[in-house]
Amino acid sequence: MQDKNYKENFLLQFGHNLGKIRQSKNLSFRSLSQKCDLDYADLNKIEKGKRNITLSTIIELAKGLEIHPRELFDFYFPLQDLKE
Amino acid sequence: MQDKNYKENFLLQFGHNLGKIRQSKNLSFRSLSQKCDLDYADLNKIEKGKRNITLSTIIELAKGLEIHPRELFDFYFPLQDLKE
Numbered sequence: 001m002q003d004k005n006y007k008e009n010f011l012l013q014f015g016h017n018l019g020k021i022r023q024s025k026n027l028s029f030r031s032l033s034q035k036c037d038l039d040y041a042d043l044n045k046i047e048k049g050k051r052n053i054t055l056s057t058i059i060e061l062a063k064g065l066e067i068h069p070r071e072l073f074d075f076y077f078p079l080q081d082l083k084e
Numbered sequence: 085m086q087d088k089n090y091k092e093n094f095l096l097q098f099g100h101n102l103g104k105i106r107q108s109k110n111l112s113f114r115s116l117s118q119k120c121d122l123d124y125a126d127l128n129k130i131e132k133g134k135r136n137i138t139l140s141t142i143i144e145l146a147k148g149l150e151i152h153p154r155e156l157f158d159f160y161f162p163l164q165d166l167k168e
Contacts, residue, residue, distance in 0.1 A: 007140050010139065010143045010153070052138045053139055054137065055095055055137055059091055059094045066163060068157075068163065070154055072157075073152075073153050073156075074154055082147040082150075
């Protein structure tokens with residue numbers, strides 16, 4: 001349960017941060033999807049924390065947003081949330 | 085082809101960086117696997133760039149290494165490698 005919680009929380013925070021970056025670049029889901037190899041409906045689900053995406057998808061997002069992949073992880077996530 | 089190359093390169097660099105962090109913490113594959121919910125044989129493959137891991141696995145690695153997930157992406161990866 002605890003295990004599920006911190007993973008879900010991490011996906012939510014990842015998605016929230018992705019949305020912030022996308023909006024800061026004035027990109028719609030559709031315009032971002034055209035800049036990378038991802039479907040715009042999937043982008044929506046990623047931002048909602050509903051997709052457990054892979055490194056391949058992370059690199060596609062970075063490509064579309066023209067950022068280093070690291071920036072996709074630049075959000076607050078305290079280590080204690082990882083303790084079981 | 086180009087597409088495949090930058091993704092493969094990214095997985096390799098991710099794995100290399102993971103290995104550096106693991107070693108800096110004096111953890112063997114086996115001791116790291118005991119600190120997170122991952123198999124030590126898989127850890128070896130991730131470090132070799134042979135696994136396209138998910139966010140769930142990334143958070144497990146961060147948990148085992150006691151670092152923010154962002155640090156797993158703290159390596160040089162020039163944006164031009166993402167251009168097609």
